[in-house]
Amino acid sequence: MTVTRVYQKTLSQALNHLPLKSIAALLLASASVLGTQAGELEVVLTDSAGQPVAEAVIEIIAPQLPLPADWSLTGAMDQVDKEFVGPVLMVVKNSQVSFPNSDDIHHHVYSYSDTKRFELPLYTGDTAEPVLFDKAGVAVIGCNIHDWMLGYVYVGDSHLMAMSDASGKATLASLPAGDYRFKVWHARARPNDLAQEHLITVSAEGSSSINLQLALTPDRRIRRAPTASGPQY
Amino acid sequence: MLGLGVTGMLSPAHAETDSVLSLSVNSHSNIPNALAEPNVFGDNFADVNYRINRYFVTSPGNRLSIGAELGARQYLRTQGLESILAGLNLAYSHRAGLGPYAPRFNVGLSLNRVEFSESLRDSWVRLLSLSVSKRLTPEWLLNMGVNSRQRHAQPDDNLIFNPRFGSDVFTQHSQEFTARLEYTLLNASAVTIGYRYRQGEIDASSRPGTPLLNITKAIARDAGIGKDYVTYLLNADTQGLSLDWNIPLARDTGLTLGFERLLSRANQGNKYFNNNLRAEFNVRF
Known part of the structure; x- marks a missing residue:
């Protein structure tokens, strides 16, 4: 400073x-x-029970910093053992995302989210064309064969994004010192949490930390585990 | 479409193998399916089943499956009802649209051979089923279907109980409507309520002396239930209400705790009750 x-x-x-x-x-x-020195922003996310929230995305929404010239506008979401690996992928708007299939069976990847509608029917390996995500938002990704497969592509307006780890920490390093507005996304976050914007001042040195609590919706996912076979005779 | 399906099946990547081992313990309140005391008794039994299916994704949204099944049942006290099962099944599934909310239509045919420790019950069981499933919301899943079941057994004239009737009590035909509504709780754990309505032939057992002959279509001495029992064939309308709780234990392992109450109504106002409890462990390989 x-x-x-x-x-x-x-x-x-x-x-x-x-x-x-x-x-x-x-x-x-x-x-x-925006100062000329770089600091670090650390957001610690917990749910209403105080448990860390992993796989949440924080994105700086203001000020908008220019995208570095060497920033890669690509991403990949692999499929292994009939699951999307991640299963959250962050990319900047206008990125090309590939969906390689590392299983030895076909998958049929699709999304009918407003952010991106696409369909990659029945393919294996790297044969599917990458998909251009040209609109900011979240695309929910599924497989039309294995309904339990669920992934999310978070498409940011900014490249200043970070995802929380198992301890609930999302860290953005090398931020110029200054005041920032950011938002938080999680697949099970409630609408009012998604709409909320947070303010923080990043100091020129060290880490500026903020703790946030998300009230998550119940985790209701499509079951993968086999169910009862029922009477056969 | 057909061409794509046939060539698709030649590609191993289009096919997927799914095999499930099921172990269950069951408690049924009315093993003989008897009309009334003192012929009613309950027992516990264990089932083990192994099912293997090969799925062929013939085109987007369409899937053909060919499968086989082996099973065995062992009772705790009842002698003569232990059984083994072997069967084949063929099914085709079509999803009308994309994603989990698109309705899925299924048609299936299975043929099982069941052999009991008392050979009178040995049967071929053929089941033709049609069903549709539709996810209504992230929590609610509805499944409705009809099936036609034919069981064919070999009568044994040595077991004729009354010369007016044949002994072919295990050759039966019935049609059934089923509806299941599943509600997902947390982490894919789900509660399912089910209803079934079956019209057709059933078997019931009793000690001689009960006035059965007015509703009987066939009757035979049946040591499968007990040496002094007879089993008879009759028409009945059966309704069942069930409640299942499916609990995923791991990614490919699940436990189901279930209860079903069955009520069969036959002529002359006869009613047959059965309360069935089940704990079933399933693991997919």
């Missing part, structure tokens, strides 16, 4: 001698929002 202030003061003194003082002041204000 000290370096940022020195930088701001020096810049201000220099601009006092320039005719475009008002524009310079605007730039100065921007510099106060």
Whole structure:
């Protein structure tokens, strides 16, 4: 933070001698929002019982930072033992996502979410064409053969996204110091939690942490385990 | 479509093998399916079944399956009803649309051979079934179906009880309507309520002396239930109400705890009750 202030003061003194003082002041204000040093944002997510929430996505929604030129606009969600591996994948808008099938049987991958509607019928290996996710949001991914298979592609407007691990921690490193707004998504999050925006100031050094609680909906998934065969005679 | 199906089946990737081992312990309140005391008695038995199916995805949403089954049943006290089973089945399934909410239509045919420790009951059992299942919401799944069941046994003239009737009590035909509504609780654990209505022939057993002959179509001495029992064939309307609780224990392992109450109504106002409890462990390989 000290370096940022020195930088701001020096810049201000220099601009006092320039005719475009008002524009310079605007730039100065921007510099106060986003510092030049990088800090870390750590979001710790728990459910209403205090248990860590894994596979939640946090995304910075403001300010929007430019996508680095070398950012890869690709992603992959594998299928192993009749399950989507992940099963949450984060990609930036306009990414191409492939759905390789590492099983030795066919899968029939689809989504009819508003974020992306597509269908990859009956394929194995890497033979399916990648799918372009050109709209921000969440696409729920399924297999039309194995109904219990469930995956999510989170398509962010920003590349500043992180997913919570088993301990409920989602970490965004190398953030310029400043004030940020972010949102949280989880497959079982309630609408009011999904709509909520959170504010945090990231300091130039060290980690800025925030604890959030999500009230998750009950985990009702389609059963994979075999059921009773019933009377045969 | 047919061409795709045939060539598809030649590709191993289109096929998928599913095999399930089932172990269950059961308690039935009325083993003889007797009309009234003192002929009614209950018993416990254990079933072991192994089913293997080969699924062929013939085209998107369509699946053909060919399967085989082996099973055995052992009673705790009752002598003569122990059985072994071997069978084959063929089924075709069509999903009208994409995703778990699209209705799925199924047609199946199975043929089982069941042999008992008392050979009078040895039978071929053929079951033709049609069903549709539809997920209504993430929690609710509805399944409805009809089936036609034919059981064919070999009569034994040495077991004729009354010369007016044949001994062919285990050759039976019935039709059934079934409905099951499943509600998913947490983590794929589900409760299912079921209803069945069956019209057709059933067998019931009794000690001689009960006035059975007015409703009997066939009657035979049956040591399967007990040395002093006879088994008779009759027409009845059977209704069943069931409640199952399916509990996933692991990814491919599940436990089902179930209860079913059956009531068969026959001529002359005769009623046959059965209360059946079941704990079934299933593991998929």
